[in-house]
Amino acid sequence: MHEWMADNSHTPHIVVDTSVDGVSVPMEHVKDGKIILNISESAAHNLKLTNDGVSFRARFSGVPFDVWVPMQSILGIYARETGQGMIFSHDAETADHIEPPELSTDIEETRSRPHLTIVK
Secondary structure, three states, rough: HHHHHHHOOOEEEEEEEEOOOEEOOOHHOOEEEEEEOOOOOOOOOEEEEOEHHHEEEEEOOOOEEEEEHHHHHHEEEEEEOOOOOEEEEOOOOOOHHHOOOOOOOOOOOOOOOOOEOOOO
């Protein structure tokens, strides 16, 4: 998904459950136990996508931070421009109950709320 979004000039964002053990993100940017991370090449430096997780270095409010997100903490991925993407679930029974978090009030008003769709 990340590669497809980048190839189509979209900005990939991931939704992360910060309550999962091992998540390393700036906690001051967490809202309702979740954080939305821009993983585009221009925002996520040294981006590594592996079967274990996602790691990169980014700036949050001008301060550099090394991010580590275990794969089981990633709730979904979507393109900022279209809101289209995928929600991931490790438990099929709870997949229908995952709600995408609302965008931070710090994000420009012109951006629309993501419209994630469950793909089975």
